[in-house]
Amino acid sequence: GARGRPRPQIISEYHLTLPPHTSEQTEMRYPATVMPPPPRWKGTQRHVSVADYEPEGLEVLMRLYYPTSTSPPSNLFRPRYFTSSDYTHGLVHFLLNLTSRPFWVRTLAGVIYMCTYCSAFLTDTIPASLDAPPLLLNNVADNSKQRLPVVVVSHGLAGSRNMHAALCTSLASQGYVVAAIEHRDGSASCAALVKSSGSGRSRVTYKPYVHTDGNFKWRREQIAKRTEEFSAAIAALTAAGDGRGAPRNIFPTSRFDASALDGAVDVSQLVGLGHSFGGVTVVAAAEANKAITRIVLLDPWTAPMGDAVQATSVPTLVVNSHKWGQNLRPLYTNATAVWLEAEVAGVLHQDFSDMPLRIPWIMAKSIGKGTVDLYRLFDFKLSLMHLFFEEVAHAEQSGVGGDTLAAALHAGTVELVDRYRGEMGIQIKSSFSEANIKTGDLAARSMS
16 A cells, blocks of 8 residues: 655745756756746746555556655656556557567567666656655635646557656646546556455556557447546545545555645646547546546547547647548537647657657657657647636636637637747637638638
8 A cells, every 4th residue: 555644735825936947957858857838837837746546446547747845856766757667568569569479579579678678767767756745835815725726637559657747747847736547448558457465465567558450349448448547537536625535545656645635636627638549538538527627639539439429518629730630520510618629730649748759769760750849849739738728717717608718719829829830830720710610700720
């Protein structure tokens, strides 16, 4: 079980001020440091901690990324991106399907994934502390606690709870609790499982990626399992926020005490975020669980669901790579909530994950390389998310209608896209633009 009791730290300010950056720190880039917030964000960046959390009785594993006042340790003592060689094996198995390969291929693959793991263990870390206490801020106006908003993340095929560490740590540094699920449906590169031994103690075992050979029936069964895990993660965080108390952490290698979350999280504006297969997972989860009040989809892979994809019923932001080729019309047709899609030229599907930032040479040789600067893509993606979150929250607080929100979100996105003119081609369409096309008032797309 979990050990230690990291209690929340209360700071009587709106923001925690970090030590000034040196020129050396400014020049360092992810994964050495947390991705910086976009210029449009006016807050103060905070340190980040991560913690593995499996709530007792809910059968879901997530890695929590959250703000803390604890400075990250030296690189040697930071959390590892690959927590076991099983994860590098899983990625190689995903690419080559080792079960169907001859002995010499499996042997060579074994050398590759072990060398990759050993190299990554020494150099590839997450710029955060491990199991540090979460940071809470006091509202100086009435001395009440400012609870942390929640984002729940679903990875795509061959992903893991660390696959989107750049995005998760960046959001955490800006005041979010981010719960990145590691799905156990066979779609993760490797999934950590908790097994009870004969002595009554628990241990961690690993389940590798399962190849389905394009079997969409099996994929739909995986979506059902993923949706259950998504709801389980929400249930644990909701219990922490509503006074019942977070379920005990039973993940054997974690020292994080889940009671540190009690009273620290706010699930009233919960965001579901997914990449690829995680995108269609979030769509299905939002249909099944009304606690999800807005969703962000990065290159969503909707093919397994086909026309059965539900029309969006909560505000939805979609960021796509150019010519991704998924039919998202079922998502937008008959939608009952605001939606906006931004399509970025020169970007590949995996550019939305950490892989091109961490192993750029391997990714370029195995999958290919986009033409857009990945750090500028990240800046745009995060800027658009902030705009989306702000406009939706403002609309909810002020009670304005969906048409007003759609117009404000579309106008804000057009203005934002103009800042990247000449760097990347971005096409946008939205519920506002499509509504106006019907009356001939507005062009369908804006492009930089």
